[in-house]
Amino acid sequence: MLENRRILLIVSGGIAAVKVPDLIRRLRERGASVRCVLTESGAQFVTPMSLAALSGDKVFQDLFSLTDESEMGHINLSREADIVVVAPATANIMAKMAYGLADDLATTALLATDKPVMIAPSMNVMMWEHAATQANLTTLQDRGVHIVGPGAGDMACGEVGDGRMAEVMDIVDALGEFFKSRIEHGPLSGHSALVTSGPTHEPIDPVRYIANRSSGKQGHAIAAALADLGAAVTLVSGPTQEIDPPGVKVIAVETADQMLAACTAAKPVNIAVCAAAVADWRVAESANSKIKKSDDGLPQLSLAENPDILATLAHAGKDRPRLVIGFAAETENVIDNGSAKRSAKNCDWVVANDVSAGFGGDENTVSLITQEAAESWPTLSKQAVAERLAARIADHMKNS
Numbered sequence: 061m062l063e064n065r066r067i068l069l070i071v072s073g074g075i076a077a078v079k080v081p082d083l084i085r086r087l088r089e090r091g092a093s094v095r096c097v098l099t100e101s102g103a104q105f106v107t108p109m110s111l112a113a114l115s116g117d118k119v120f121q122d123l124f125s126l127t128d129e130s131e132m133g134h135i136n137l138s139r140e141a142d143i144v145v146v147a148p149a150t151a152n153i154m155a156k157m158a159y160g161l162a163d164d165l166a167t168t169a170l171l172a173t174d175k176p177v178m179i180a181p182s183m184n185v186m187m188w189e190h191a192a193t194q195a196n197l198t199t200l201q202d203r204g205v206h207i208v209g210p211g212a213g214d215m216a217c218g219e220v221g222d223g224r225m226a227e228v229m230d231i232v233d234a235l236g237e238f239f240k241s242r243i244e245h246g247p248l249s250g251h252s253a254l255v256t257s258g259p260t261h262e263p264i265d266p267v268r269y270i271a272n273r274s275s276g277k278q279g280h281a282i283a284a285a286l287a288d289l290g291a292a293v294t295l296v297s298g299p300t301q302e303i304d305p306p307g308v309k310v311i312a313v314e315t316a317d318q319m320l321a322a323c324t325a326a327k328p329v330n331i332a333v334c335a336a337a338v339a340d341w342r343v344a345e346s347a348n349s350k351i352k353k354s355d356d357g358l359p360q361l362s363l364a365e366n367p368d369i370l371a372t373l374a375h376a377g378k379d380r381p382r383l384v385i386g387f388a389a390e391t392e393n394v395i396d397n398g399s400a401k402r403s404a405k406n407c408d409w410v411v412a413n414d415v416s417a418g419f420g421g422d423e424n425t426v427s428l429i430t431q432e433a434a435e436s437w438p439t440l441s442k443q444a445v446a447e448r449l450a451a452r453i454a455d456h457m458k459n460s
């Protein structure tokens with residue numbers, strides 16, 4: 061359940077911060093990636109160096125660091141995670157969260173996040189039982205913050221009672237349960253989805269191929285977002301550097317022919333989203349050995365048309381997916397060309413994107429074109445585009 065999950069771990073200033081290195085180790089052993097935010101008081105208990113070494117990532121500490129804001133603003137920091145975990149969560153940070161205070165990087169990220177939040181409270185028993193802390197706890201629970209612990213026992217201060225941070229493995233298990241339950245109870249639970257992603261590589265000879273600049277970021281993010289809503293997702297992907305999205309069955313292919321075969325084998329599905337940049341043409345007869353330079357002139361490549369995977373899925377007759385969504389990569393007249401593609405390929409929706417700046421970046425500017433309307437979205441991260449599209453798909457499947 062934690063494989064490839066991205067965890068933003070906020071470490072505030074309690075003695076239990078000494079357990080955080082072990083927490084990071086256990087999470088990474090299970091395939092999660094961990095990025096740490098360390099508060100000023102947290103740094104009294106654990107060093108940024110140890111957190112950086114164990115997480116394998118930079119540790120973020122300063123809200124006003126210009127480098128961090130230009131490379132990774134606090135808004136992105138809080139959103140490029142699947143969950144934000146505060147461990148240990150002191151009485152102070154709980155109070156700030158309850159009141160919406162944002163006076164450092166940790167609390168700013170917590171206020172800016174659109175992701176689920178889990179806290180592992182840790183404090184002296186009297187502080188935990190204080191009416192103020194209990195009221196803050198209720199406020200946070202009412203807002204959907206997940207709470208793990210605290211446990212009871214001897215405390216560092218010598219007192220005994222509730223307030224010890226949950227054991228490391230209890231936090232790890234709570235995170236696993238969180239992701240499991242989200243999938244089981246998600247709005248797309250019971251639905252199956254097929255997503256295509258990335259470029260295709262069409263061989264010219266054993267060492268050369270025709271390709272394009274698709275990175276797979278958009279398609280992979282869509283597969284991840286659908287899986288997070290509970291769909292059983294098969295991702296058929298051309299060659300990319302992207303990691304496999306958590307909980308998704310990934311089938312790696314190279315050519316358009318292989319992509320079509322893998323998509324056909326993945327059927328039947330309820331939902332199909334074709335985000336791959338499939339090469340329109342392949343070399344009609346690729347050479348079995350490397351084509352040599354010759355004095356007789358340039359090699360002549362004759363091209364053949366590739367199968368149209370989206371059109372094939374959308375015209376599939378009785379096993380046509382209930383909702384077929386294509387992408388349209390356009391450099392001009394984005395909405396008109398996208399609408400024309402929707403009709404020509406018989407798909408239900410088209411996500412038309414302006415690719416005049418090229419493929420491969422982290423953001424996308426898209427319009428969602430349905431039979432009824434065209435809706436332009438603001439420029440968003442590819443992850444946000446994916447989450448918004450997945451939410452629309454879930455609404456559609458519920459209402460259709």
Ligand code: PMT
Nearest residue numbers: 274275276277278335337338368369370386387388389420
């Ligand atoms: O991978 P990234 O770097 O994140 O970039 C994302 C993206 C720009 C590649 C993506 O958002 C996108 O636009 N994907 C579709 C690219 C494309 O091939 O567009 P098109 O307009 O040529 O094709 C229209 C649709 O037909 C697409 O859904 C495409 O997947 C599909 N198609 C095209 C040709 C073909 N032979 N088979 C297909 O299924």
